[in-house]
Amino acid sequence: MDDSGLRSRQKAGSKTNDKPSDQEKEKMLLKNRKPVAENYEFGDVQKLPINVQDIIEKKFLRLFIWELFFGYIFWTIFFGIGPMVMFFPMVKLAIDGYEVLILSLASPIILSISLVNSIAESNVGKLLIRIFVIISLLSFQIEEPVIRLFILSCGTCAVMIDLCTSLNSRYYAYRSIVVWTLTISFFLFLSLRVCFSSIMPAWSSVTANLVHFLIGLVM
Structure with missing residues (x-):
């Protein structure tokens, strides 16, 4: 009984450790959201052709x-x-x-x-x-x-x-x-x-x- 109880507790502990915390979830969301914002606001700046970039800058x-x-x-x-x-x-x-x-x-x-x-x-x-x-x-x-x-x-x-x-x-x-x-x-x-x-x-x-x-x- 003691061995089975310990095993069940270890399994429950491992499951809780596998679940990401709220802070980790927030970091993952920010990490996934950042490239999207960059692509929408600033990503096309790098994609400007040379002639278009020259016109806009000079x-x-x-x-x-x-x-x-x-x-x-x-x-x-x-x-x-x-x-x-x-x-x-x-x-x-x-x-x-x-x-x-x-x-x-x-x-x-x-x-x-x-x-x-x-x-x-x-x-x-x-x-x-x-x-x-x-x-x-x-x-x-x-x-x-x-x-x-x-x-x-x-x-x-x-x-x-x-x-x-x-x-x-x-x-x-x-x-x-x-x-x-x-x-x-x-x-x-x-x-x-x-x-x-x-x-x-x-x-x-x-x-x-x-x-x-x-x-x-x-x-």
């Missing part, structure tokens, strides 16, 4: 200014398509343009197609999209309402697609730049409303419209 100011200006253009087109659809279709176009507004803002749904997504995320595709967005600013110069609405709606589609591809970038550093420039450019957009005494500074006059277009081409 040409950071130019990249920041360009993203800031394009963020300002984004807010201009984003807030401009609504009044364009609201006033012109009901007054001059005699059509219901709200479908155009919905389709323009929901255009990033086409990125669910892998081919379209890969083209939009490529350097050439992103450059062509942004050039088209800058060109769509010239819709202010067109007198025909239907053509103006068509160009501006296409520009809205392009700018929404560019926004989604930028926020979905594989590089954490670039995503941070896009978020910060979008935030700052929004306040810049509101400030320029006061300076130009217009809801849309880029469309306050023909001269202002051309200046915005030329700045976009030069940058």
